Amino acid sequence: MALYNRVNGRVLKEKMRAETQKRVTISFYKYHHITDPAVFRDQLYLGLEAMEVLGRIYVATEGINAQISVPEEKTETFRAYLYSISFLNNIRLNIAVQDDGKSFFKLKILVRKKIVADGLDDSTFDASKTGVHVNAKEFNALAEDPNTIIVDMRNHYESEVGHFKNAILPDVDTFREELQLVEDLMREQKDKNLLMYCTGGIRCEKASAWMKHQGFKNIFQLNGGIIEYARQVKQEGIENKFIGKNFVFDERLGERITDDIIALCHQCGQPCDDHVNCKNDGCHLLFIQCKACAEKYNQCCSEECQHILTLPEEAQKEIRKGVNKGRQVFKKGRSENILHKPE
Template structure:
């Protein structure tokens, strides 16, 4: 048995489109020291591949972080496979807010140095000394109280399309950068109640421990992240305090929480919260684009990229780096501002 996918992307997507059964999109994570991450990775692939499980799973010596799509008719069997492993037995599972079953089209399991690329030396502070875990309901009730500050620990391209009311949303596009920004922003607020949140909770585990290490006295985190918050609030019949869409790292790129659209197309400024990647594969920047601009720019982020796509030319690395080190969002901010300046002049 090959322990990796050997089928091309186009065929895999076609197979997914032709499936006659339903899937469940789930996510889970756990920090737990693994003696042999590579063996654990290979064992998981042997368990999940025959069941047509798809997803993006990262394994590291410190644990596992998984986003998956599991066929409904195999779901009970899938859950039984979790019982085989100490790290996965009883692990909390989060379910997608909106689920069309098309979140992933293949199974990818990778071994990485860390679950979250934070750039920190874990030996320099106690990573197990995390903040207080708050349920979705408790977190909901704390928002807006005196001497309480809410902090979005996701990247800016995530928070731009959706965030909690009154939350601090740093303009960062890496977790490492965000830790530094948040620490500086809250330097004079160490005695306030700090409420941290992210998509599923994994980034807050590291962030809360880091803030406590930096002298913050009352650090709290949303247990299960936005995904679990949405489920609990809906079950309780409450009006969510999260506005907009929750960004997700799969083919959907987002799922609405309260139905509002709070962001704009990066090219024309119309209300829009649909992320896409520039269709010039030499660029592939992540940005927000409305249907009209997608048609106008041929799925690309700028006229230059549209021209390169038609000509079949690959954008040089020098041009990409010219917008900044990140290809995900900072470049997007720069190019969109330049494009809007052009429109204003015209």
């Protein structure tokens, strides 16, 4: 039995967009030693496929990291199944803040070396020895403390559209870059409180443990990340210190937390915080584009890509043959096609 979905991605996306059943977008993670990730992966695939779960899951010897979409009518069945796995029993499930049910179009479970690429190579490092987990109310109190340094543990294109007030927003492409930056930042400020946050908590889980491993003492992390924070401030009616949109790694590319639009369209410079991928299959650059520019450039990042889309499919394939697109994320100064870059 094939444990992969081999159907063409475009076909699956059209099926997802036409689907009428309600879905719930859920994310969760757990650092736990998995003896045989490949065997666990196959068992998990069979269990989730039977419930029509879609999404992207990474499995490694260090644990599991999942972002999925579950049919609403099967959420309790899914929860029971997940909790039947001993190390996932009663695990916190982060429910999407703004959800149209169109977050994923297929189920993909990959075995990786790590569930979060960190570039670390230290056998004495224990990712389970984390900093202090804080809820939304505790986060706000720490944020008001002048002895606190707030650091956004996400990449530049995530914080560009939304972040906590007064947070340090590192201009980095990867988590491994961020770890070194934060370590350097805190070296001369060891008496300060380091308060970290990310999307759902998984990066801070490892980052806080790493900082403790490096000898830092006052380490705090937002439990459940921005997703859980947004839920708590709404439910408890407390002050929301996050502004803008929360970038997410699925088809939605973002969920709105506040009405503030703090970013600009990368093509015309007008206020906009909608991330898109260039429509040209040979590019797929991730960038911010307003509706007017999407119409003007046919959902492309440049006139060059727009022109390529007018060519026959075979000609387009020939142009992109042998080209390694790599991680096509927007970076200040990386793409000459981007005219308006954040300061």
